[in-house]
Amino acid sequence: QSALTQPASVSGSPGQSITISCTGTSSDVGGYNYVSWYQHHPGKVPKLIIYDVSNRPSGLSNRFSGSKSGNTASLTISGLQAEDEATYYCSSSTSTNTPGLFGTGTTVTVL
Amino acid sequence: EVQLVESGGGLVQPGGSLRLSCAASGFIVSSNSMSWVRQAPGTGLEWVSVIYSGGSTYYSDSVKGRFTISRDTSKNTLYLQLNSLRVEDTAVYFCARSVPGSYYFDYWGQGTLVTVSS
Numbered sequence: 001q002s003a004l005t006q007p008a009s010v011s012g013s014p015g016q017s018i019t020i021s022c023t024g025t026s027s028d029v030g031g032y033n034y035v036s037w038y039q040h041h042p043g044k045v046p047k048l049i050i051y052d053v054s055n056r057p058s059g060l061s062n063r064f065s066g067s068k069s070g071n072t073a074s075l076t077i078s079g080l081q082a083e084d085e086a087t088y089y090c091s092s093s094t095s096t097n098t099p100g101l102f103g104t105g106t107t108v109t110v111l
Numbered sequence: 112e113v114q115l116v117e118s119g120g121g122l123v124q125p126g127g128s129l130r131l132s133c134a135a136s137g138f139i140v141s142s143n144s145m146s147w148v149r150q151a152p153g154t155g156l157e158w159v160s161v162i163y164s165g166g167s168t169y170y171s172d173s174v175k176g177r178f179t180i181s182r183d184t185s186k187n188t189l190y191l192q193l194n195s196l197r198v199e200d201t202a203v204y205f206c207a208r209s210v211p212g213s214y215y216f217d218y219w220g221q222g223t224l225v226t227v228s229s
Contacts, residue, residue, distance in 0.1 A: 003155065036215035038156070045222070046148075046156065046205070051215040089156050093214035098169050099146060100158030100216065 004029060004090055004103035011109040017078040020106045022090030023071060028101050030071035034093035037066055037075045040105075041086045049088075050075060077108070085110050113137035113218045115206050120223030127196050127227070133189040133206030133220055140182050144209040145189045146216065147180065149202035149225075159204070160191065164211050174200075196227045 005023040012018040022029065022037075029035055037050035048057055050066035053073065065076045073092070077084055090103040119131040133145070147159040160170045160180040168180050179192040189206050203224050207216035 003157075032214075034214040038216070040156070045219045046207075046216070047219075048215060048217050051213070051217075057217065087155075091156075091158075091215070096169070098158065098171075099144065099161055099209055099214040100148060100156075102148075102156045102158060105155035 004092060004101060006088075006090060006103040006106045008104070009107045009109065011111055012077075012080045013111045014080055014082065016080050017076060018080060018108065020075045020077075020088055020090075020108070022073040022075070022092075022103045024073075024092055024101070025071055027095040028092040029068065029073050029090075031095060032093050033068070034099075035066065035068055035073040036091045037064075038089045038091065039084075039086045040089060046089070080110055082110050084108055113208070115208065115218055115220035117204065117206055117220040117223040120204065120225045122226045122228065123196055124229050125196060125198060125227055129193045129196065129225060131191040131193065131204055131206075131223055131225070133191075135187050135189065135208075138208070139184075140187050140189055141184045143211060144213075145180075145182065146207050146209065147178075147189075147191045148205045148207055148216070148219075149200075150205070150222075151199070151202040157202075161209075162189070193225065196225075198227050201225060201227045 038046040040046045054066045146161040203222040
């Protein structure tokens with residue numbers, strides 16, 4: 001199965017909002033409400049920031065929000081901060097009962 | 112506190128084998144779904160394998176038939192046996208937990224590097 005499609009890079013100024021898209025098919029993103037998002041700083045452990053399309057783990061900043069429409073999921077980061085610079089990956093369950101079809105990853109740059 | 116600690120990575124020749132371990136604390140491995148996820152140099156995350164709490168196992172097409180996921184309940188440890196290794200298997204391998212019934216990874220280990228090279 002091919003990786004989910006994300007833009008390679010997205011940038012924004014501090015305080016702005018950015019949105020990262022994650023496009024799949026009806027066999028993954030579009031077929032299930034099991035989309036999750038991860039923040040990955042180089043050399044660090046990936047961190048769960050959104051699960052089941054739009055839920056945030058306990059204690060995570062409400063600047064991160066998720067949504068889905070059809071075969072495309074989206075992550076919005078509002079009030080962009082320097083610490084948000086990282087690579088972001090979406091992930092979806094699939095029709096083959098496997099948990100983690102990842103996206104291609106999006107590098108976020110804070111200008 | 113939930114912790115996952117991988118070990119077993121290293122340098123191996125093409126065609127060789129390696130066994131990765133993921134020692135868990137703060138929760139019971141066999142009561143959760145456990146996956147291996149890898150990241151090759153300069154690339155993104157790739158899901159490799161999962162073992163569900165009931166014992167069912169699944170693999171990505173790229174490793175099916177070569178890798179085997181297992182767990183030891185007495186040691187609360189997850190394993191990944193890597194056989195017939197290829198240069199393209201070079202990556203940092205992470206173990207990750209998913210709570211039962213979920214498809215997201217809420218805890219990750221720090222990763223162990225596997226380098227396949229002659």
